[in-house]
Amino acid sequence: MTAPFVPLVDLKAQYASIRDEVDRAALGTFARCDFILGEAVGRFESEFAAFCNAKHALGVASGTDALHLACRALGIGPGDEVIVPAFTFIASALGVTLAGAKPVLVDVDPKTALLDPAKIEAAITDRTKAILPVHLYGQCADMDAICEIANRHDLPVIEDAAQAHGAEYKGRRAGSIGTVGCFSFYPGKNLGAYGDGGGVVTSDDGVFEELRLLRNWGSTKKYHHEQMGLNSRLDTVQAGILSVKLARLDGWNQRRRELAAMYDEALGGIDGVELTQTDPGSVYHLYVVRMKNRDAALEALHAADIGAGLHYPFAVHQLGAYAWLGHETGSFPVSEDWAARCLSLPIYAEMPEDAVERSAAVLGGLS
Ligand SMILES: Cc1ncc(COP(=O)(O)O)c(C=O)c1O
Numbered sequence: 001m002t003a004p005f006v007p008l009v010d011l012k013a014q015y016a017s018i019r020d021e022v023d024r025a026a027l028g029t030f031a032r033c034d035f036i037l038g039e040a041v042g043r044f045e046s047e048f049a050a051f052c053n054a055k056h057a058l059g060v061a062s063g064t065d066a067l068h069l070a071c072r073a074l075g076i077g078p079g080d081e082v083i084v085p086a087f088t089f090i091a092s093a094l095g096v097t098l099a100g101a102k103p104v105l106v107d108v109d110p111k112t113a114l115l116d117p118a119k120i121e122a123a124i125t126d127r128t129k130a131i132l133p134v135h136l137y138g139q140c141a142d143m144d145a146i147c148e149i150a151n152r153h154d155l156p157v158i159e160d161a162a163q164a165h166g167a168e169y170k171g172r173r174a175g176s177i178g179t180v181g182c183f184s185f186y187p188g189k190n191l192g193a194y195g196d197g198g199g200v201v202t203s204d205d206g207v208f209e210e211l212r213l214l215r216n217w218g219s220t221k222k223y224h225h226e227q228m229g230l231n232s233r234l235d236t237v238q239a240g241i242l243s244v245k246l247a248r249l250d251g252w253n254q255r256r257r258e259l260a261a262m263y264d265e266a267l268g269g270i271d272g273v274e275l276t277q278t279d280p281g282s283v284y285h286l287y288v289v290r291m292k293n294r295d296a297a298l299e300a301l302h303a304a305d306i307g308a309g310l311h312y313p314f315a316v317h318q319l320g321a322y323a324w325l326g327h328e329t330g331s332f333p334v335s336e337d338w339a340a341r342c343l344s345l346p347i348y349a350e351m352p353e354d355a356v357e358r359s360a361a362v363l364g365g366l367s
Contacts, residue, residue: 006346006355007307009188013350018244022194025240037216038236044243045199051166051246054176054201056208059234060215063162063184066198067095069232070158070180071130073210076101080129082158085115086315087335088134092160093316095182101129105317105325107332111277113137113288113342116334117145124149130156135164135174137311138190138256138285139278143169143177150178158182162198165191166253168281175201180211185234185242190256190285191249193238252349256284259347259356263287266360273363274341286311289363290341297343297366304362306355309344 015022029040041059049057060066076082078100084093086105093103106123109116115133131150133141143157150157157178161167164174165183175181183189185197202208210227212220218227234242260278267273267289274290288311291297301308315335317327329336345359 003305003358005305005307006351006358008309008344008346009348010350011187014348017350018248021244022241025244026237029237029240035236037233040236040240040243041234044239044246047243047246048199049201051249052173052175052181052201054181055203057199057201058208058211058215059239060198060200061232061234062196063182063186063198064091064094065230065232066182066184066200067091067158067160068098069211069214069230070182070200071096071099071101072214073207074130074156074158074179076129079127081125081127082129083120083123083131084316085134086317086332087113087312087338088136088160088316089312090316090319090321091162092132092134093322096132103316104128105327105332107334108338110334110337112139113276113338114139114141115146117142117149120146120149124153128153128155130158132158132160134160135167137276137282137288138164138167139282140164140167140169140174147178156180163189163285164283165189166249167283176203179204180207185238190253190283191242191245194241195235195238197234197238197242199234253283255349256347257282259351260284260287262353262356263345266356267363270360270364272366284347286344287347288342288344290338291343292341293366294341294343297363300362300366301359304358306359306362307346310342311344312342313339315339
């Protein structure tokens with residue numbers, strides 16, 4: 001008998017476990033017909049603020065918009081610069097560019113793939129208006145060191161927590177540590193909607209008010225437009241579904257931690273597999289190792305019906321979209337090494353445990 005396919009993430013398995021509640025939440029919005037900024041949006045925002053230990057949360061249309069709006073709410077625009085890690089998903093940099101500012105790339109830590117605080121200061125200029133660390137793979141960046149540099153230069157910190165719902169850093173939750181935290185509710189995220197969605201959290205009343213204007217055409221009162229804002233609201237159907245899932249998120253994240261520990265154990269001794277250094281606060285949005293021969297490993301896993309992936313095969317400066325930044329290959333060697341050797345193995349709360357052994361057998365067979 002052949003082993004069943006294990007996807008990178010299995011949204012159908014999750015839906016099967018919460019189907020009645022998700023259906024009820026969606027049908028509730030249909031019945032109320034309060035599709036835009038309906039009651040489920042306000043409810044989810046209160047619950048998500050409490051979950052993150054932040055004063056305010058606001059639903060927006062996507063994680064990309066969350067980053068863009070956070071920049072604009074902080075007054076960042078043309079002529080300004082924002083420090084962004086060179087190894088991340090493109091949206092971290094796009095949020096800055098969409099606000100009209102320039103992302104200034106900084107290399108990452110070789111052990112964690114997170115923004116390297118030791119390299120930030122050299123990138124700060126008199127145009128720098130914020131530091132934007134990314135909690136990549138579900139693990140918080142070194143926020144003590146980053147916030148200390150930010151405070152010294154009087155800069156706000158924008159956390160890209162799109163992969164880190166519920167992650168903890170010294171007892172504080174991702175998104176609540178800096179000035180403003182940005183989340184994605186893309187379906188495959190640890191807290192994912194049934195379509196696009198995003199959120200912003202902050203404990204700064206002024207930033208919150210600005211965000212509230214910007215996400216709704218610059219107005220909080222109909223036809224009174226104070227700013228040139230966006231149409232970027234969290235859909236009410238999605239908010240209702242997110243509330244159902246938020247109630248289970250800590251449990252799902254704990255299961256991800258258990259599965260990650262099983263991977264660590266199974267892969268630790270395999271020649272050619274380098275584990276990513278993680279801490280107990282990680283919520284393992286992705287389980288990523290580095291391999292000597294990554295492309296062969298990816299092919300072998302796919303041949304064994306294991307849905308491995310790459311996060312990400314290119315650093316930001318290696319993308320055509322950011323060629324205009326003018327960085328040569330070799331500019332950010334640590335980021336380039338992660339891009340060349342990273343390999344993501346399946347991880348999700350409902351994953352069958354034997355996927356760990358199956359993955360280990362394939363990777364062990366390569367060495
Ligand atoms: C690190 C990071 N930042 C930002 C985003 C953008 O989020 P969205 O897809 O909701 O626009 C994503 C995910 O897509 C992400 O992984």
